Amino acid sequence: MNRSELIIQIIALATLIIACVLVWILTTEVFHVEGDILSVPMDLDSESDLIDRLYRMIPLLCVAMLLSIAFAFYIEEWLSETTWYYRIINQHISILANIPSLIYGILVVCIFLFQVGKFSNFTLVLAIVFLVVPVTIQTTQSAIRGVDLSVREAAYALGANRWQVITDHVFPRAFPKITGGVFTVISRVLAIAVLLIIVCELRTSIIQDVGSYEISSNVFVLISLALLSCVLSSFLQK
Amino acid sequence: METNNHSIETKNLNLWYGDFQALMDVSVNIPAGKITALIGPSGCGKTTLLRCFNRVNERYGNVTTKGEIKILGKNIYDPDVSLLELRKTVGMVFQRPNPLPISVYENILFGLRIHSPFGSLTRNQADEIVEEALTSVFLWDDLKDKLKVRATSLQLEQQQKLCIARLLPLKPQIILMDEPCSALDAKGTLAVEELMGILAGKYTFLIVTHNMAQARRVSTECIYMFLGELIEHRETQALFETPDHPKTADYVQMRYG
């Protein structure tokens, strides 16, 4: 790892942390204090409300995936690999995509469900975006890179322009891998949905007094460690 | 300069990938309607030189090219040169057969569709063009019942011939080939070589190969390159039998001696 590589990674990490803090403030402070702008109080009596809302996330899920795929094509086909913004974007994606989906799930459950006391749509949207976008971008990128260089060159050599190369060659060849990635993402989302539902059921049946529930500091320590190890793994994979 | 006899002329062509100079002062004239072979050890710039001629090198961001390249007497770096037209005139065949993952029929028409306005090709014209192209490469009898088959499922030899056939509807003048037989077996290699022999005259061929026996079999003229420099360019037989330059002699005899 050379020095410019290190600088890129530090910048990527720093901007990510800042972004996370901003998101944190936005969700816990702004939306909590302002009340029900985007949030609807949880119906404690049934999980069907949650399931219903999860179903309503499906269009969002599809849009997020399509946009991620489009974005992956944009950064792979239009940005030059040597530019600093390409490298920083890549670093962000690789850090975020390496975080196990369970962590997002736990964060959603612990912080938003118990701490905030409300299970807002905003939280769900945020969770889905974090769960879906980085992994979809990453798998699409690797699918695009997996398309044999000689195939592109054949198309360029026949006089095709960039759009024709993408639509006629790169996309069809990358398509199986892209769908593979989409399914990985779907499984991540499903796993989290299951987690949320179970927790919701548990809460309804066991915890009566929501306000008195305290998250143990161990949970935060473990999550921090897991995050750290994700960051490390993304560093080491370079 | 007798541009009539030379399809490609370069003068003091230099090329850098970033700081690394891959071509040094290459000046070469490629005769029209003949097969010219480009030989040399791996990494000496054969592919790089070949790719200059249809300007596909430019796709890499860090390439700098200096010097003059004339194709059919026209400088290809003139501002009025259209990349589309250039690539129509100068076809390219690659190391690994790379038909598109679509039908044989559509593979043949792909280039033409790019170069002609949408819908301007009637079904009858298209059928004729496909038959003519496949006939020229002796694939028609084998494939006439398989036109709807995905081209990537053909045998490698057929795929490579198809890659040659798909250039022909564009009426190219020059066909560049980068180690076109290295993925093929002996029979496929001979078949492609035979095809080149038959098509030469109609087209100018420039073929990169590191198979010297192949260079000897197919080419009229032969160019030996070493570390980005053009060392020797002569008639093939002369280059192999009485090389002028000691480096050429080393290379030619190392493999033959």
Ligand SMILES: Nc1ncnc2c1ncn2[C@@H]1O[C@H](COP(=O)(O)OP(=O)(O)O)[C@@H](O)[C@H]1O
């Ligand atoms: N896209 C590229 N970027 C940087 N260096 C390259 C690139 N392509 C080729 N080179 C370098 O240029 C030299 C010539 O390569 P090439 O033309 O592929 O040789 P050959 O085809 O004779 O084996 C090699 O040293 C290779 O490493």
Ligand SMILES: [Mg+2]
């Ligand atoms: Mg090569």
